[in-house]
Amino acid sequence: MGRKPETTVQSNGRNVIVNKTRPIALTAGATGAFALLFAATPALADTHDTATVSVLHAVPETPVDVYANGEELISDFQPGTLGGPLTLPGGEYDLTVYPAGADPESAEVAISLEDVQIPAGANATVVAHLNAAGAPELTPFVNDTSAVPAGEGRLTVRHVAAAPAVDVRAGGEVVIDGLTNPNEESVTVPAGDVSADVVLAGTDTVAIGPADLTVAEGASTIVYAWGSEEAGYELANQTVEAGASAPSGVPGGSAGLAADEGMPAPLVGLTVAGLAAAAFAGRKYATSRV
Amino acid sequence: MRSSVVVLVLGLVLAIGTPITWALTRPDATAGVTVEQAIDAPPSTPAPSSAAPSPSGAVPPSAPALDLPPVTTRDAAPTVAAPVPAPVRVSLPAQGVDAPLDPVGVAPDGQMELPEDVDRVGWYRFGPVPGDDGSAVLAGHVDDREQGLGALAPLRSTEVGDVVVVTGANGAETRWQVVSREVITKEVLPLDTIFGREGPPRLVLVTCGGPFIPEIRSYRDNVVVVAEPLP
Structure with a gap:
């Protein structure tokens, strides 16, 4: 960690266009979850037409079911777990989250996000989480898969x-400062194990951690700070392959x-001797003809 | 007068023939196919079986859905990756090479890091373990002003068919057969190929070679040897 990391700030949701709808209703336990798309076709080999999508459940204490375009995607999805990565056709998705086990015909929606555009070729993570005020939200993030220098990894928070x-x-060294919900920031750091913690901005008051994690070389290591004061704060981790460099x-x-030497000295001598003899003989011959 | 002609001819033969004979009889800089062909080519023999470390954390998919792909979920708590089992030794019996391996990374100048000790060889730890998919790179100093010749100095006389043996962390050996030796100017070294992480398993040995350039206290070229897995 000796080198000063180069910092790049990415705006939230780049390439992902979202129309958020207000949560229609929160069931008693408050909840959150999320969902991601759905894929009608099992054969999804062509990366030109498909997107890679992961889903993180970061709403504390509330297992959920996740629906995409009306079909159940993940059931009994537990807080602190990551679903996917899924390979889905690029396109628009309506995501809906219900409390786990609820009947979507009758239950009230916990969180929904309509018309989420997941462009073909994108690598995205949709996160069900609490906003700064404690209300559940779904936020899609685009994962940076661009190449990092040899020996380094991208740490995204x-x-x-x-x-x-x-x-x-x-x-122990601040690498990202002043980060607010629901934003992200990335730094490129030497690959290896680090002890990471989260402190209240501008203070030494530890809010989460420390936790040991591996910043993989040639990859984006994404760390999520999630939770609430009542339920406690935790870190979640996702690693996405990025381009490795030589x-x-x-x-x-x-x-x-x-080293490869030039011609050895004795051979050079032989060559020179040959030239000298030829020159001498040639001159003598020429003289004798006069 | 006739003797002058004879001496003239003999002298010319000597002057022209000596350098030509020397050039024709010196060892070839390259042997076998080119490095890029050797690394991109499909293996002529099956890869040695080496168990890749299995990623942990995969959890059975959730309840089957008719039209949806199975979604696997896993605990997202941060983890420290298990250390990769680094190989410990490389030998090339036909050339008298037998050296311990050190895991190495990237030097501050961006080049591959090499062990200071010229009797040791570096394994590029960000690339594959020998036997896994991709190009496993082993490299060492060819010499040092104080330590003399390095362990990989004989690399430039490697022949196609020479056997290379790599000893893994658990003592298991993988065996390889040389398919290419090439001397390549450093400026045009195909780094992305040599350090490629995809494709069939390859073992790539690299050291310095070619003329020595005293002004920069360095060699002009790299000697690159590529080997394929033996069963």
């Missing part, structure tokens, strides 16, 4: 907890002991 702004520290070269030696 997403604030999806019912909490104010936070700073994120890795190895080192810039292979060094190799400093002495020249193994």
